[in-house]
Amino acid sequence: MRKINVRDFRRATRSTAREINRQIALNLVREHQPISRADLARRMDVGRGMVTSLIGELLEEGAIVEGDTVDAPRGRRPKMLYVRTRDRLVVSIDVRLSRTYLMLGDFSGTQLALETFETRFSPEELLEELVARIQRLLRTHGSAGECEGIGLVVPGMVDRRTGRVLHAPQLGWHDVEIRDSLAAATGLPVYIENAPIACALAQMWLGQRGGDSAADFVYVTVSDGVGAGVVVNGQVVRGHNSTAGEFGHIPIDPDGPRCLCGSQGCWETYTSNLATLSRYLGREMPPPSEARTLLQRTPLTVPDLIQRARSGDARALAALRETGRYLGTGLAVIVNTLNPARIYVGGEITAAWDLVEDEVRQAVAERALTRATAATRIIPQQASEYPRLRGATALVAAPLFAAPQVA
Amino acid sequence: MRKINVRDFRRATRSTAREINRQIALNLVREHQPISRADLARRMDVGRGMVTSLIGELLEEGAIVEGDTVDAPRGRRPKMLYVRTRDRLVVSIDVRLSRTYLMLGDFSGTQLALETFETRFSPEELLEELVARIQRLLRTHGSAGECEGIGLVVPGMVDRRTGRVLHAPQLGWHDVEIRDSLAAATGLPVYIENAPIACALAQMWLGQRGGDSAADFVYVTVSDGVGAGVVVNGQVVRGHNSTAGEFGHIPIDPDGPRCLCGSQGCWETYTSNLATLSRYLGREMPPPSEARTLLQRTPLTVPDLIQRARSGDARALAALRETGRYLGTGLAVIVNTLNPARIYVGGEITAAWDLVEDEVRQAVAERALTRATAATRIIPQQASEYPRLRGATALVAAPLFAAPQVA
DNA sequence: CCGATTTTGTTTGTGCGAAGAACAAACACG
DNA sequence: CGTGTTTGTTCTTCGCACAAACAAAATCGG
Numbered sequence: 001m002r003k004i005n006v007r008d009f010r011r012a013t014r015s016t017a018r019e020i021n022r023q024i025a026l027n028l029v030r031e032h033q034p035i036s037r038a039d040l041a042r043r044m045d046v047g048r049g050m051v052t053s054l055i056g057e058l059l060e061e062g063a064i065v066e067g068d069t070v071d072a073p074r075g076r077r078p079k080m081l082y083v084r085t086r087d088r089l090v091v092s093i094d095v096r097l098s099r100t101y102l103m104l105g106d107f108s109g110t111q112l113a114l115e116t117f118e119t120r121f122s123p124e125e126l127l128e129e130l131v132a133r134i135q136r137l138l139r140t141h142g143s144a145g146e147c148e149g150i151g152l153v154v155p156g157m158v159d160r161r162t163g164r165v166l167h168a169p170q171l172g173w174h175d176v177e178i179r180d181s182l183a184a185a186t187g188l189p190v191y192i193e194n195a196p197i198a199c200a201l202a203q204m205w206l207g208q209r210g211g212d213s214a215a216d217f218v219y220v221t222v223s224d225g226v227g228a229g230v231v232v233n234g235q236v237v238r239g240h241n242s243t244a245g246e247f248g249h250i251p252i253d254p255d256g257p258r259c260l261c262g263s264q265g266c267w268e269t270y271t272s273n274l275a276t277l278s279r280y281l282g283r284e285m286p287p288p289s290e291a292r293t294l295l296q297r298t299p300l301t302v303p304d305l306i307q308r309a310r311s312g313d314a315r316a317l318a319a320l321r322e323t324g325r326y327l328g329t330g331l332a333v334i335v336n337t338l339n340p341a342r343i344y345v346g347g348e349i350t351a352a353w354d355l356v357e358d359e360v361r362q363a364v365a366e367r368a369l370t371r372a373t374a375a376t377r378i379i380p381q382q383a384s385e386y387p388r389l390r391g392a393t394a395l396v397a398a399p400l401f402a403a404p405q406v407a
Numbered sequence: 408m409r410k411i412n413v414r415d416f417r418r419a420t421r422s423t424a425r426e427i428n429r430q431i432a433l434n435l436v437r438e439h440q441p442i443s444r445a446d447l448a449r450r451m452d453v454g455r456g457m458v459t460s461l462i463g464e465l466l467e468e469g470a471i472v473e474g475d476t477v478d479a480p481r482g483r484r485p486k487m488l489y490v491r492t493r494d495r496l497v498v499s500i501d502v503r504l505s506r507t508y509l510m511l512g513d514f515s516g517t518q519l520a521l522e523t524f525e526t527r528f529s530p531e532e533l534l535e536e537l538v539a540r541i542q543r544l545l546r547t548h549g550s551a552g553e554c555e556g557i558g559l560v561v562p563g564m565v566d567r568r569t570g571r572v573l574h575a576p577q578l579g580w581h582d583v584e585i586r587d588s589l590a591a592a593t594g595l596p597v598y599i600e601n602a603p604i605a606c607a608l609a610q611m612w613l614g615q616r617g618g619d620s621a622a623d624f625v626y627v628t629v630s631d632g633v634g635a636g637v638v639v640n641g642q643v644v645r646g647h648n649s650t651a652g653e654f655g656h657i658p659i660d661p662d663g664p665r666c667l668c669g670s671q672g673c674w675e676t677y678t679s680n681l682a683t684l685s686r687y688l689g690r691e692m693p694p695p696s697e698a699r700t701l702l703q704r705t706p707l708t709v710p711d712l713i714q715r716a717r718s719g720d721a722r723a724l725a726a727l728r729e730t731g732r733y734l735g736t737g738l739a740v741i742v743n744t745l746n747p748a749r750i751y752v753g754g755e756i757t758a759a760w761d762l763v764e765d766e767v768r769q770a771v772a773e774r775a776l777t778r779a780t781a782a783t784r785i786i787p788q789q790a791s792e793y794p795r796l797r798g799a800t801a802l803v804a805a806p807l808f809a810a811p812q813v814a
Numbered sequence: 815c816c817g818a819t820t821t822t823g824t825t826t827g828t829g830c831g832a833a834g835a836a837c838a839a840a841c842a843c844g
Numbered sequence: 845c846g847t848g849t850t851t852g853t854t855c856t857t858c859g860c861a862c863a864a865a866c867a868a869a870a871t872c873g874g
Contacts, residue, residue, distance in 0.1 A: 001809040003611055003641045005622060006438040009431055011451055012424035014830050014861050020419035020814045021832085024411060031413040038851050044418055047834055052853060069840090075850025076840040157777070167777060204410055215412060216647050228744075232639050234410045239746025240623050241779040246743040249776060251736065253661050263774050329658065336653040337635075337744070339646025367670050369656060370564070370574060372648040402408040407427045407810040421832050421859050428861085445822050454863060459824060476869095482821025483869040 004407050019404045025054045029064055029081050036078030087145030091134050092392030093152045097170040097224055103389045104137045107397050109206045112141055123176045131185045149189040151392030153198045159242045163192050191395035196221045196245055197236055198391025200229025203344055205394045214341035218334050222347035226268045270326035273302045280319035302348040324356030328363025335373045342377040346387045350380035411814050426811045432461045436471055436488050443485030494552030498541050499799030500559045504577045504631055510796045511544045514804050516613045519548055530583045538592045556596040558799030560605045566649045570599050598802035603628045603652055604643055605798025607636025610751055612801045621748035625741050629754035633675045677733035680709045687726035709755040731763030735770025742780045749784040753794045757787035
């Protein structure tokens with residue numbers, strides 16, 4: 001039950017019904033491919049005639065392709081339909097504190113090429129490096145298809161309308177323009193988004209097919225900072241100023257460690273990678289001013305810590321478990337306030353999920369208000385799946401499959 | 408950018424475009440009434456012919472009414488259009504811990520009759536009492552119009568599909584069926600919802616016209632418990648198990664007072680009415696087991712406390728201010744995680760808003776992550792406006808104005 | 815006072831696309 | 845090789861957006 005925005009609505013025109021049905025057909029193909037026209041007609045509850053007409057348009061504009069005819073028990077054998085993905089390329093970029101990842105993939109998220117380089121903190125230098133590498137990638141792999149766009153994921157808040165990076169503390173960026181410059185330099189459409197939201201989009205659009213793609217879920221990223229991408233009613237929550245999802249700074253303990261945000265005892269100060277490492281090293285969470293440099297210089301990483309825990313280092317295990325417990329405490333807040341169908345967790349700690357899962361679950365269960373919410377599925381996503389790069393891909397691919405905006 | 412749910416979609420049919428445009432026209436009338444057909448055509452960017460046809464249908468089914476012709480500087484004088492509200496009645500019911508409120512009003516929320524009685528905690532007895540009173544109300548005021556439905560607001564979680572009250576601690580209800588019984592006994596459609604969500608709906612649908620009805624806001628109710636109704640992208644957030652919005656139990660201090668929920672230091676234990684009163688009385692927050700009875704027996708109420716504060720009782724003022732500060736701490740969580748355009752606050756404490764506003768604002772500003780979010784408008788809604796009863800009215804009225812579900 | 819002008823509201827054709835029926839194609843089976 | 849079955853196409857009907865012409869009701873200017 002949505003309210004119509006009387007200041008910004010989209011009236012139905014002659015072609016609106018067609019647009020709606022076209023997108024439904026496209027999404028049904030995406031979800032059930034390979035699928036025949038007749039099957040599609042049954043699923044959409046329309047005559048086969050209309051499907052022929054819809055599919056005809058989709059074929060013409062190259063959104064889907066016709067595959068081979070396939071065997072059937074009786075009657076004429078159907079020609080199968082597929083979403084065209086293989087020759088539609090996407091450049092996916094993940095800018096992180098340490099390194100920047102650059103991937104060339106296709107619409108389904110399949111990786112064709114992957115390279116990384118040390119992140120330039122100056123937006124101009126980063127732009128220059130990116131443009132050069134993108135052009136080289138596209139020259140090298142140009143035969144594989146046409147590039148439909150660039151997805152750019154940054155660790156910070158992004159204004160979706162203007163494309164400006166409002167605030168990215170890890171990069172030291174404030175109100176930085178990069179989307180339009182990159183688009184101008186490459187001649188390709190560029191989509192920019194903050195990391196947790198992009199990860200949520202990837203889950204929504206590139207999650208396993210037939211997999212119960214929930215309309216209500218949260219993707220929590222735990223790494224240098226802690227953030228979340230929230231999906232409600234099948235839509236990403238961006239908020240009024242594009243800054244929704246900042247769960248990293250919910251208070252856990254008013255007397256807790258100082259946080260970069262200026263407050264004390266934020267969730268982040270208990271569950272970020274730095275927090276976990278500090279716990280292991282037996283020191284206090286370092287003061288915010290030293291945190292960033294320390295993070296870049298320290299030889300020990302969370303994967304190292306997990307390695308040690310697995311090798312029998314009891315203190316490493318304890319440090320991870322405690323992070324798990326605090327992680328659960330924060331997740332309980334999400335569970336109670338948003339009641340998502342599931343929570344996906346991304347970040348280095350997921351590599352140790354078998355070690356910390358019990359702690360996380362228990363902490364959630366302790367604070368969850370109902371039995372149903374206490375049982376909320378919490379699903380780790382391994383870093384080896386490159387969730388942020390998949391998110392960047394989703395940024396480009398998703399708009400072509402989204403429901404048309406109506407009313 | 409919404410994802411189409413391939414398991415539950417609504418295909419566009421011949422009449423879909425008409426439905427969409429009909430609802431848009433209806434909502435434009437609602438927002439800009441009195442409005443002429445010609446003006447409507449300009450706002451919708453269509454020919455006047457189509458508006459004539461749309462309005463013809465809406466008039467026929469009684470959704471809108473034609474008013475008098477009105478003066479114009481030049482040309483033919485337009486006939487003004489209005490949403491039909493005066494002779495469309497709604498029974499609004501607000502079940503609270505102490506008393507139950509019963510209102511007969513019209514579609515615009517205008518009150519025709521209001522009565523209250525002591526809440527029966529037994530669902531059967533409550534149902535009986537409600538049915539008797541509703542029938543009497545409708546007999547007495549039957550001449551004013553026809554009743555279109557009953558809106559029922561309860562202090563607890565409600566499953567919207569089944570209409571069952573999942574959990575209402577204040578009433579001691581667990582998985583109670585009342586919607587269908589009430590519908591069967593009265594022959595009227597009954598809509599049931601939990602209080603904060605209903606208040607949010609009222610804000611969305613019955614908020615002042617021309618008032619910037621935001622698509623992203625949160626309605627926080629502070630009274631015996633603390634809850635919230637969250638609106639994102641113009642839609643209420645109910646969550647996967649209809650339990651979203653339970654902000655009352657976000658942790659503020661792990662060493663804080665025990666809470667009814669079994670945890671410690673929940674927001675509720677610092678900002679509920681009981682918390683404020685306990686603070687004034689100089690005692691610890693009472694243990695959960697005694698809380699409910701104490702709350703019903705204590706002679707002192709929050710309005711009393713506000714009265715004392717205004718009369719110069721410094722300790723009363725301090726207690727209220729501290730509640731304000733904690734209120735702000737919790738609101739900051741909402742501001743950072745959901746980034747709403749505004750937050751509405753309802754509950755007894757709003758009567759002292761001038762006394763506590765500074766504390767609230769400051770606490771929010773301290774923890775808000777950006778300047779924009781720190782400036783999030785926080786708007787008190789006085790209890791004298793009966794927000795929950797207005798919410799009950801909105802439950803009945805809103806579905807008739809909602810955007811048609813498409814794709 | 816009467817025609818020109820302006821604005822509102824209705825009516826009337828036209829074309830897009832859903833709805834459904836009829837038809838053609840492709841295959842299995844006896 | 846006919847018959848039945850399923851897929852895919854074509855064709856007709858009808859609702860509704862779209863646009864233009866038309867009728868109605870007011871002001872204005874001579």
